[in-house]
Amino acid sequence: MSRAFTKEDDAQEAPIIPPRAALPAGMANYVTPRGLDKLRAELEELEAERAKVEANREDAAERTRLITILKGKLSALTQRIASAKVIDPREQPNDEVRFGATVTLRTVSGGKPNMKRRFSIVGVDEASVEEGKIGFVAPIAGAVIGKKVGEQVTLPMGRVKEIVEVVEISYE
Numbered sequence: 001m002s003r004a005f006t007k008e009d010d011a012q013e014a015p016i017i018p019p020r021a022a023l024p025a026g027m028a029n030y031v032t033p034r035g036l037d038k039l040r041a042e043l044e045e046l047e048a049e050r051a052k053v054e055a056n057r058e059d060a061a062e063r064t065r066l067i068t069i070l071k072g073k074l075s076a077l078t079q080r081i082a083s084a085k086v087i088d089p090r091e092q093p094n095d096e097v098r099f100g101a102t103v104t105l106r107t108v109s110g111g112k113p114n115m116k117r118r119f120s121i122v123g124v125d126e127a128s129v130e131e132g133k134i135g136f137v138a139p140i141a142g143a144v145i146g147k148k149v150g151e152q153v154t155l156p157m158g159r160v161k162e163i164v165e166v167v168e169i170s171y172e
Helices: 033-055 060-082 139-144
Strands: 029-031 084-086 101-109 116-122 133-135 152-157 160-171
Touching: 029 033, 033 060, 033 084, 060 084, 116 139, 116 160, 133 139, 139 152
Parallel strands: 029 084, 116 133
Antiparallel strands: 101 116, 101 160, 152 160
């Protein structure tokens, strides 16, 4: 590639450190025991990665950039672990939706009739759409927390307001 398309000071630009999942200011960092284990495993992986990068002496500029990124990630992760408040789902009331619950909702009106959704309410770092886990700060979590089986909730789904019923609550 021609030097005309590169910056000479690329190595001196501050690296971008990806932020962790959003946690509103002043909000407790609730995690499940499994969520805390995942955070601790992530910490071990980052520390191992940092040790590997520090041992590599081939490209000093790239090494420095990677170490800076890893230190930023480690700092944010360490703060997240230190602020974690572990809530064991097995200690929650079985008849009410709380942190750690796995909830099944059935659409009553405003969407596909009788469509069921199932998800677990977890910490922000543990949330994963693919795994059916939503962060406790998500609007749908806030709408169902405190509800019991048989109660209905109105969920704003874009332009449509969907009414759903809580049909099952479990804690695993």
